[in-house]
Amino acid sequence: MKTIALIGSPRKEGNCDQLVSKLFENMEGYTKKFYLNDVDLQFCNACQSCQKGDCIKDDDGRKIIDEMLDSDIIVFASPIYYGQMSAQAKTIIDRFYMISQNPEKSLEGKKVIQxxxxxxxxxxxxxxxxxxxxxxFAYMGMEVIDTIIAKGAAGKGEGIEDALKKIEELEI
Ligand SMILES: Cc1cc2nc3c(=O)[nH]c(=O)nc-3n(C[C@H](O)[C@H](O)[C@H](O)COP(=O)(O)O)c2cc1C
Structure with a gap:
């Protein structure tokens, strides 16, 4: 089983990072984290090149999408910023466009843990x-199998105890 985590927080060892680490402790097989803030992740240009063949961006976004296509489970982790996911997290989602417009690529059947x-x-x-x-997620053919929300989590590691416990109890 291959699981990758897309981490939308810029904080290393922050709350998202710590929760993903806990999840990975109990997962079998290959696991890998991608820190979206630290990679070369460019915005979707809406150039529609993907409709004619492939995305023109030769960046880490493309590599991450390829890793997603090759994974069984995708962990999507983000802090809430002004009521929504972080900009880093949204940027990789917009890059899903290169798959939704390309009939040769599909994320159908991939499982997601939020x-x-x-x-x-x-x-x-x-x-x-x-x-x-x-x-x-469903639009892209993926199924969200679990959602963990750490509430009252401000400083690094503060207020994530309940979420850590829920992750420990997950049956995947
Ligand atoms: C730019 C910014 C915006 C934020 N907006 C919200 C918000 O709208 N609601 C909220 O509850 N927390 C908000 N927060 C707090 C973070 O969501 C919270 O600290 C989170 O646990 C950080 O996760 P991390 O340690 O993985 O980065 C915001 C933090 C930042 C830096």
Missing amino acids: IFTQANPGDAFDGYIKSLETMP
């Missing part, structure tokens, strides 16, 4: 996070 972290202790962003199951 991890979100937020300082807000309440349910303010639950609806937004739930909506991602439909768009972009």
Whole structure:
């Protein structure tokens, strides 16, 4: 089994990073983290080249999408920034366009585990996070099998205890 994690937080050893590490402790097979803030990840140009063949971007975004195509499980981890996923996380999602426009490439059947972290202790962003199951994940043929939200998580490692416990109890 191959699992990759797309980490949308710029903070190394931050809350997303720590939760992904905990998840990987119990996963069998190959695991790899991609820190989206640290790679060469360019925006989708909307040039439509992917409709005629392939994406023209020769960056790490392309390599990450290729790794996704070759994985069984994709962990999508992001902090909540102003009520939404981080810009780094959204940038890789926009790059999914190179697959949705290309009939030779498909993420159909890939499983997704969502991890979100937020300082807000309440349910303010639950609806937004739930909506991602439909768009972009189901739209791309992927199935969200688990969602972990660390609420009240501000400083690094603060307020993530419940989420760590939930991850420990996950049956994957
Ligand atoms: C630019 C920015 C915007 C943020 N916006 C929100 C927000 O809208 N709601 C919230 O609850 N927390 C917000 N936070 C707090 C982070 O979501 C929280 O600290 C999270 O646990 C960070 O995860 P990380 O350690 O993986 O980076 C924001 C933090 C930053 C830096």
